[in-house]
Amino acid sequence: MSEPAPASTATEQGAALLDFSDVQLTYPGGTTALSGVDLKVRRGEFVSVVGPSGCGKSTLLRIASGLETVTSGDAHVATDHVGYVFQDATLLPWRTVRQNVELLAELRDHGRADRREAAQKAIDMVGLTGFEDHLPRQLSGGMRMRVSLARSLVMDPELFLFDEPFGALDEITREYLNDELLRLFAERSFAGLFITHSVSEAVYLSTKVVVMSGRPGKVVGSFDIPWDMPRDPEIRYTAEYAALVGEVSHALREGHDS
Amino acid sequence: MSAPEPTAAATLRLPIRGGVQYWAPPLTVAGLIIGLWYFVSYVFLDPSRSYLLPPPHEVIAAYWDPAFGPDMFEALWNTAIVALTGLAIAIVLGVSWAITMNQAAWVERSLYPYAVILQTIPILALVPLIGFWFGFDFTARVIVTILIALFPMVSNTLFGLKSVEQGHRELFILQRASQWTILRKLQFPAALPAIFTGMRISAGLAVVGAIVGDFFFQRGTRGIGGLISLYQARLNAEPLFASILLASVFGVIVFWFFGWLATRMIGRWHGPI
Numbered sequence: 001m002s003e004p005a006p007a008s009t010a011t012e013q014g015a016a017l018l019d020f021s022d023v024q025l026t027y028p029g030g031t032t033a034l035s036g037v038d039l040k041v042r043r044g045e046f047v048s049v050v051g052p053s054g055c056g057k058s059t060l061l062r063i064a065s066g067l068e069t070v071t072s073g074d075a076h077v078a079t080d081h082v083g084y085v086f087q088d089a090t091l092l093p094w095r096t097v098r099q100n101v102e103l104l105a106e107l108r109d110h111g112r113a114d115r116r117e118a119a120q121k122a123i124d125m126v127g128l129t130g131f132e133d134h135l136p137r138q139l140s141g142g143m144r145m146r147v148s149l150a151r152s153l154v155m156d157p158e159l160f161l162f163d164e165p166f167g168a169l170d171e172i173t174r175e176y177l178n179d180e181l182l183r184l185f186a187e188r189s190f191a192g193l194f195i196t197h198s199v200s201e202a203v204y205l206s207t208k209v210v211v212m213s214g215r216p217g218k219v220v221g222s223f224d225i226p227w228d229m230p231r232d233p234e235i236r237y238t239a240e241y242a243a244l245v246g247e248v249s250h251a252l253r254e255g256h257d258s
Numbered sequence: 259m260s261a262p263e264p265t266a267a268a269t270l271r272l273p274i275r276g277g278v279q280y281w282a283p284p285l286t287v288a289g290l291i292i293g294l295w296y297f298v299s300y301v302f303l304d305p306s307r308s309y310l311l312p313p314p315h316e317v318i319a320a321y322w323d324p325a326f327g328p329d330m331f332e333a334l335w336n337t338a339i340v341a342l343t344g345l346a347i348a349i350v351l352g353v354s355w356a357i358t359m360n361q362a363a364w365v366e367r368s369l370y371p372y373a374v375i376l377q378t379i380p381i382l383a384l385v386p387l388i389g390f391w392f393g394f395d396f397t398a399r400v401i402v403t404i405l406i407a408l409f410p411m412v413s414n415t416l417f418g419l420k421s422v423e424q425g426h427r428e429l430f431i432l433q434r435a436s437q438w439t440i441l442r443k444l445q446f447p448a449a450l451p452a453i454f455t456g457m458r459i460s461a462g463l464a465v466v467g468a469i470v471g472d473f474f475f476q477r478g479t480r481g482i483g484g485l486i487s488l489y490q491a492r493l494n495a496e497p498l499f500a501s502i503l504l505a506s507v508f509g510v511i512v513f514w515f516f517g518w519l520a521t522r523m524i525g526r527w528h529g530p531i
Contacts (some may be wrong), residue, residue, distance in 0.1 A: 086425050104433050107435045
């Protein structure tokens, strides 16, 4: 386990911010999305979930955020500060970058000056300084995703949920944003739950990778990733990294075939 | 960390107005229509029947004829006031109606059928009745205008309010935003493009509505509709066509104004309507 957290929060390292045990979710139509899922995410942990499409990985996040309720089992989230980065940037097209980044704080009735300051910090943090007054339609896909990231950062979440946020981006942009996410994670030390269909992205970003099987979604494998945070981008070209990506991919394929 | 994306802002690409390429096609069509008009007036129609379609320049000359011109512009003014008053009320009423329906499914189920009836009812048949109920002056005319212009406002606003993406809605729900906040900060701005489209359609209909009421009442302050029916009865072909043309031009101006307003208000993020 790595130790990226600042001293103040180091004592809370062991507390699981997200704790799912034997979670099952069946939709009113009778489709079972998840079955018997156990999952824990602690502060300072970054857990990625990979699995075939339609295996209910996104449903995990919807449960964690309270958008869905479990049919049986226990889904416990130990914090009220939950950040949720959707698959799309979901920016409001009539709001400027700054106004979009301020949105969540505004909805929570934070003071004008406070949210302005927090928004500026978040905008700087994702590298969008100078674009505060641009509208979403004037930005590229990667920049929109950064705005979306900044919008969640303003709330200083303890548990950060990511639903395939970089899935629609090109390879280079995705790698840039992966590195930025790692840097943010090292700085803020939140608990991260990251859904992706890219095994190499999962291995690179995470302290732990969880593999799910197809419908109904079940956890079929779990891999601890050894490297410290923040990570050297060069690890992506090491044999050890390739071996881990291979292992996870095998588990994914077995889960898919079974 | 440097951004890999381009640093310059993409500028909005609007069609270049004022160029020959922009104006040539509509002007060509106008030329063709005027040409066809002259052809019908001079070649197609027997001179003894030319009152059925007098040539364009004689129609235009009617505006300067002291026997007709002042009457026409005064009537247009009266019609304009009725149309704009009715339109303003239809906009407020239509948007409120749609917002009310949007609050709950059962409210929509209760109220939407009546919005549809408004659209399907033969308003022409109701016009005389409205005259009897409300008198034949301003109020009755405005009511006819509202009845004709209301439905597009209701249906477009409702469509716009419902066009909000699920992801946006969840973004607000996750912050426990109230329904009022969601309406104010999400649904209403998202509906603005549809509302402006509704306004353009209703604007055209409001002009029609003001003329229809006037045309049938034949009483009270005379608007363009009353004038048209008067010239018809007297077989005054030139001023008849001139007043029809005037009413159409006014409709076009109102329609164009709302397009301009929409581009000004929301063009920056939505593009031209």
